[in-house]
Amino acid sequence: MAEKTTKKTGQEAGTNGTAGNGNGKRLLGIDPEAIKAKAIEDLEAIKQPTKTDLYKSIFRVKHDETPRSRTLGVLSNVFLHLHPAKINRDAVAYNYTWGMGGISFYLFWVLTWTGVLLMFYYHPTKVQAFRDILYLEHDVPFGKLLRNMHRWGAHAMVLTVWLHMYRVFLTGSYKKPRQFNWMVGVILLVLTLLLSFTGYLLPDDQLGFWAVTVGTNMARATPMLGHEGPFGLMFGMTAYNDVRFALLGGSIVDSNALLRAYIWHCVAIPGFAATFMIVHFWRVRKDGGISGPAPMMLEKEIKPLRR
């Protein structure tokens, strides 16, 4: 550092050329040989990027093939420390896990990013919503790909969440001590379906309009809270104050429903889902990591129940 400063001031002042080895020619007090040596040093350093200050400042620990640094690589990284440092050797078996929980999370992440990009082009108003989709499809660079990825990613996520639940059931992973995390998982399943459903209306086309009309018409029939449901009239329900009205912000699927669907879809439900996901992942760790493949228990080993 001191050397560099000297050189800099030397350059500015045009005097004082004491730096360097003194053998080379000096131009305005700069030693070209010394600069060359420095440049070579820097180029050599590029070959070992993990030794640079920049790298060390970002990753904190050096990475080499020792158990210690493999452990630190996971534990000292904010994203990776969701994992334990070590796991059971069988827990990485794909035939056991199916990987569907992780894939669901990855798809959620993809949907968040494609969704944010779509939001740049979308206005949740009756005048513009449908035109924005046309604009996306025909004028925005890669707009069509963006919308396609968002839609197919959403469909895929519904499937992977179902499969994740299927696997967790078939391996009995909801059993003690993971009962509560199963409950969180069911809530996340419902949120996934609601996210997908609220997104369906947003293009403001016939498909979404009638799907949401069919879907929200059922709310009319809610017992006690819907105006066509059992005991609804007794509770003073009309088309203008029942639970369907609250969902749509009106008695028909119109501009208020579009705005509500948009806010639920882009802000509220993703927020809830993210919160529950934090709990879900946290509890996976706290409940002892992934459930198996666990050693099998035999019938005669069942302990008498203590209450």
Add this chain to the structure above:
Amino acid sequence: MDWHQLWTILSLPDNVPIIGLMIVIPFYTWYAFRQAFANDRLIEQLEADPEMAKTHHRKTQPFLKGWAREVHVWPYLLRIEFLAAIIVTAILMVWSITLDAPLEEPANPTLTMNPSKAPWYFLGLQEMLVYFDPWIAGVVMPTLIIVGLIAIPYIDTNPLGNGYYTYKQRRFAIWTYLSGFIILWCVMVVIGTLIRGPGWMWFWPGQTWDHNKLVFEVNRDLHEIIGITDPLIYGIFGFLVVAGFVVLTGFAVHKLLTMTEFNRKILDRMTLLQYLTMQLLLITMVGLPAKMAARLLFRIKYVWVTPWFNV
């Protein structure tokens, strides 16, 4: 055989996930049961040989003395996650490049789509609307599905099969889940997507979706078939029929539960509250196919008619 109609339905972009569903669900069911049966064979061996049970590591995955029991997450898990992310991205990219998301005409409240369908994952519920009034199919049933799913860990008192695939040790639980998930949910979704056409009428695969098709529904309420006309009496009569169904189904479920020695042992571990919750959920679950059978075989519309609601 109208192949063009079949192709029109199957190739509808929003129906592609259903095609995926019809492939991945059977595949993963096979995949799980293959491991369950392998585990069950090992369980039988262990039960027959107590010495082996003492020393065996009790998994079908190989394990030799001297092997580390644990592996580092970096790289053994992270590389799998990374690979999975790349594969999913690639599949999603190809899917998105080759198939466009649907966009119909602008929303038009004056022009009803026929058939107008909910998103595919809710079509099981929409299919239920054929057999039940909306307050049951659209409100009570979904609520019970969510509550029932949440209740599973709290009513399943079988401690076996925690963290490994098995069929032998959890027959009742697995049959219940399979009938709920595959028959009552996935098959209903497939029916709702591929079979139901204009007017929500039944069209077999390959049958032309005829918008002018007329079906003369001859559904009648149960009390009409019997010939009761007084509202008070058929109200009470309907209640008795439903109550009878609840009692009979509950009895049948109980019989099924106490059929084997093992199940009786598990039942002993249940509290009364756990048992009643399970009965309520199972009876409701059986209620759906029961009403479907009543409708499809005997053309019964409602079983229980009251001034406030109909079942």
